Amino acid sequence: MNEIEREVKATIKGIIDKRVKGMKAGEPNTDDLLGILLESNFKEIEQHGNKNFGTTIEEVIEESTTSVWIAGQEATSVWIVWTMILLGRHPDWQVRAREEVLQVFGDGMPEFDGLNRLKVTMILHKSLRLYSSASALRRTITTKTKLGELTLPAGVILYLPTILVYHVKEIWGEDAIEFKPERFSKCISTATKGQMAVFPFGAGSRICIGLNFAMIEAKMAMAMILQHFAFELSPLYTHAPQSVITMQP
Ligand code: HEM
Numbered sequence: 001m002n003e004i005e006r007e008v009k010a011t012i013k014g015i016i017d018k019r020v021k022g023m024k025a026g027e028p029n030t031d032d033l034l035g036i037l038l039e040s041n042f043k044e045i046e047q048h049g050n051k052n053f054g055t056t057i058e059e060v061i062e063e064s065t066t067s068v069w070i071a072g073q074e075a076t077s078v079w080i081v082w083t084m085i086l087l088g089r090h091p092d093w094q095v096r097a098r099e100e101v102l103q104v105f106g107d108g109m110p111e112f113d114g115l116n117r118l119k120v121t122m123i124l125h126k127s128l129r130l131y132s133s134a135s136a137l138r139r140t141i142t143t144k145t146k147l148g149e150l151t152l153p154a155g156v157i158l159y160l161p162t163i164l165v166y167h168v169k170e171i172w173g174e175d176a177i178e179f180k181p182e183r184f185s186k187c188i189s190t191a192t193k194g195q196m197a198v199f200p201f202g203a204g205s206r207i208c209i210g211l212n213f214a215m216i217e218a219k220m221a222m223a224m225i226l227q228h229f230a231f232e233l234s235p236l237y238t239h240a241p242q243s244v245i246t247m248q249p
Contacts, residue, residue, distance in 0.1 A: 009065075016064075020038065037063060037064075079124070079131075082249060085237075097120045097226055098227075100118060107227060110224060115216060121215075126180070126181040129198055132163050138157060141153070141155065
């Protein structure tokens with residue numbers, strides 16, 4: 001593990017060093033997350049005239065590891081795997097989703113406008129509710145806070161097991177745990193009867209920055225998988241979801 005961590009960090013540091021060198025040499029900034037992070041960092045250091053401000057390169061490495069490997073790769077890939085498991089279990093939905101993908105794209109490359117119209121979107125919403133990649137949110141209370149009827153003192157760590165909210169029968173009905181993508185055939189607020197009952201990407205000021213990207217990536221992947229493959233669950237599959245940072249099959 002240590003060796004892998006060293007290797008990952010060295011790789012990212014190599015990318016960052018190259019970018020920093022380029023920026024110092026006056027090369028135009030690449031319009032991506034790392035570019036934005038480094039540019040805002042430079043500005044902050046420049047503004048305060050000292051390196052104690054801004055993010056350290058170690059912090060930039062940590063941010064890149066968290067957002068690219070865990071958030072950007074892991075969360076979306078387990079989401080796709082869960083969706084395949086659900087479609088393996090519900091072949092009728094797999095057939096319907098494939099028919100639609102083939103109708104919209106044929107065997108050509110899926111394109112952006114078509115992706116927005118797919119049934120696979122509601123299937124993805126459904127799998128994210130049943131097996132949410134991020135199954136809980138945590139917050140540390142910094143000042144005494146009133147939350148509904150609760151008064152929470154500073155220092156309390158609030159743990160919000162979102163996955164449980166997604167299974168509450170009072171909101172979702174007696175069939176809460178059943179695979180019924182048609183719940184999401186309209187918009188999400190129709191599915192939740194206007195309640196704040198589904199937020200797999202968080203909410204408010206810390207909402208996931210990769211939300212739209214992840215949605216397009218997952219739709220694109222599912223559309224291409226459906227175009228080229230039919231799949232079913234292995235008879236050896238044992239259903240045992242486990243939360244190890246993300247919700248693992
Ligand atoms: C299925 C895919 C994904 C899920 C379910 C997901 C879920 C979440 C959730 C629940 C949060 C809020 C955490 C909190 O409030 O404490 C979050 C934040 C974040 N996500 Fe995602 N995410 C996904 C994909 C991505 C992708 C693709 C990226 C980057 C390319 C990304 C980058 C981030 C970052 C950087 C934050 C922190 C934002 C902040 O604190 O201001 N995520 N994500």
